[in-house]
Amino acid sequence: MAKRSVRAQDRIPDDIPSGVLGDLPGGVELYHLRPDGDILLADRDGRRELGPEREFLRFIDDGQFAHYLVGDAATSPERPSNATVKLGVVGPRSAFTPHAHGGEHFVLSLGHAACGLHDEARGRVTDIALTPGMLIRIPEMMPHSFANRGESPLTILAANTGYGIDHEDYAITAAEAERRARTPVAGPVGRTGPATGVLTGDRAPAAGARTDYEALAAALRDIEHAQRVHGIAATSVRERLAARLRRVAAALEVPR
Known part of the structure; x- marks a missing residue:
């Protein structure tokens, strides 16, 4: 995976607006496949970046x-x-x-x-x-x-x-x-x-x-x-x- 300037574990990614999180029903997942190769995941529990270190x-x-x-x-x-x-x-x-x-x-x-x-x-x-x-x-x-x-x-x-x-x-x-x-x-x-x-x-x-x-x-x-x-x-x-x-x-x- 490409290294972003700010890693997900250091700061919550802002590509998925925080307002979306409150609108997601339980069990629904929203993925953002970014053009730089990064993959962001949001659900009711928060938002994070997927990568080889976890969930892959x-x-x-x-x-x-x-x-x-x-x-x-x-x-x-x-x-x-x-x-x-x-x-x-x-x-x-x-x-x-x-x-x-x-x-x-x-x-x-x-x-x-x-x-x-x-x-x-x-x-x-x-x-x-x-x-x-x-x-x-x-x-x-x-x-x-x-x-x-x-x-x-x-x-x-x-x-x-x-x-x-x-x-x-x-x-x-x-x-x-x-x-x-x-x-x-x-x-x-x-x-x-x-x-x-x-x-x-x-x-x-x-x-x-x-x-x-x-x-x-x-x-x-x-x-x-x-x-x-x-x-x-x-x-x-x-x-x-x-x-x-x-x-x-x-x-x-x-x-x-």
């Missing part, structure tokens, strides 16, 4: 963090909440290890991001640039990696169907796919076993369908190779100017 979990890789809004890290088909929804913080100029999820995945970017995706039909890796307010849907088992193109922490809102971070099928990396390819599970694979489905299926796979983990691993290695060769794309001059203007606009919009 490790998010796939070291230096990345998540705060669950729906479900929890233990969500799975055996312990369902239908979906998990969480706030994520992606470190400056960093990317997640390429992976695939057992369920479909939605990511709303609140900054300048990029999503590297393996296009099976074209046999190539494609990089999709995202700007604030763009939401991308990624089908289940599609190899991908999400990156922060900016110099400040990036806040995202991520929703996954059926799986929390602790589940073995939440994020299948190339190394894990290679391990599974070497040790296939005997018998039909259902909801209680490893992730199923075609490599880049649009919806739930047909009953009994299997993942080709060897192909999945190869696709994930292709994304890793692309990351090593090309690195993380930079923001443009126009995007950096827009980010500054967005911060100014956010400051002007806060009631005083």
Whole structure:
């Protein structure tokens, strides 16, 4: 998380006016996702800044963090909440290890991001640039990696169907796919076993369908190779100017 000039533990953040607190019914939470990457939370008990020091979990890789809004890290088909929804913080100029999820995945970017995706039909890796307010849907088992193109922490809102971070099928990396390819599970694979489905299926796979983990691993290695060769794309001059203007606009919009 970015270090603000005044930390939440030193002074109550003023981005959420104190008058709002008295109007919030019990159990209601109000979040302010600031353009600088900070996340403020207000409820009837007060207001505070969320951060890695508290109320956040490790998010796939070291230096990345998540705060669950729906479900929890233990969500799975055996312990369902239908979906998990969480706030994520992606470190400056960093990317997640390429992976695939057992369920479909939605990511709303609140900054300048990029999503590297393996296009099976074209046999190539494609990089999709995202700007604030763009939401991308990624089908289940599609190899991908999400990156922060900016110099400040990036806040995202991520929703996954059926799986929390602790589940073995939440994020299948190339190394894990290679391990599974070497040790296939005997018998039909259902909801209680490893992730199923075609490599880049649009919806739930047909009953009994299997993942080709060897192909999945190869696709994930292709994304890793692309990351090593090309690195993380930079923001443009126009995007950096827009980010500054967005911060100014956010400051002007806060009631005083």
